[in-house]
Amino acid sequence: SILTADEVAALRDHIDALQPNPDSFDRITDTDKHIKTVFNQDQHFLKYLDMEPVASVAEQTMGEDCHIIGMTAWTTRPKRPDQRLHVDYLPFELPEELLLSGVVKTPIFVATAHYYLDDITEALGPTKFIPGSHLAGRKPGPEDLTWQDTKEKSLICDAGDCVLFRSDVWHRGSANTSDETRYLLQVHYGQRMITQKFPPYLRFRFNEAILALATPRQRRFLGEHRKANYD
16 A cells, blocks of 8 residues: 555556657557656656655665666556566576575565556456565576465555565566556666666666756666765
């Protein structure tokens, strides 16, 4: 219950108004609308850079100088198919026995906040996770449906709820078999040394009018860091 009903409705309206930029790998298909760096198109999204309590949890787990590496609006229409199990980022592979024993603990390098803007049902296509699978130390293979006999679990939640998950847990989007469209805002956080994913990369430019409205903390999440190593 991070977002109120009014905030959910407003966010859905602003997502509907977003326009794709082909240079930024945005896409609109029969089943998906996927728009990246939405903070750069509409000032409404600035507050989701440091929405609480998500931003503080990100800072506590990835450092006070963490930043966002991306912010994506995603709508999935009816007949959107299943995804395969995957991880978003795995910096290196390790034998799972080292992770399971606790001898080695992998830091959280990247985490994603999912703001759900619908009451999620099985038919609407919930995100599915395999709990604990970040301890696998590897990516799931094409034949993997479970890990350590743990089956995937559907994230059933309400509009306005948010989940923050580490990038190396096995997860997937599931098919939308309903007659409704699912709305989702993704905010990707990373340690400062993780590259920001702002396409079209060499040609990316901040929208100066929007940037002028950002608070100092929001500007830091966008990459305005204090001088440090390699600067």
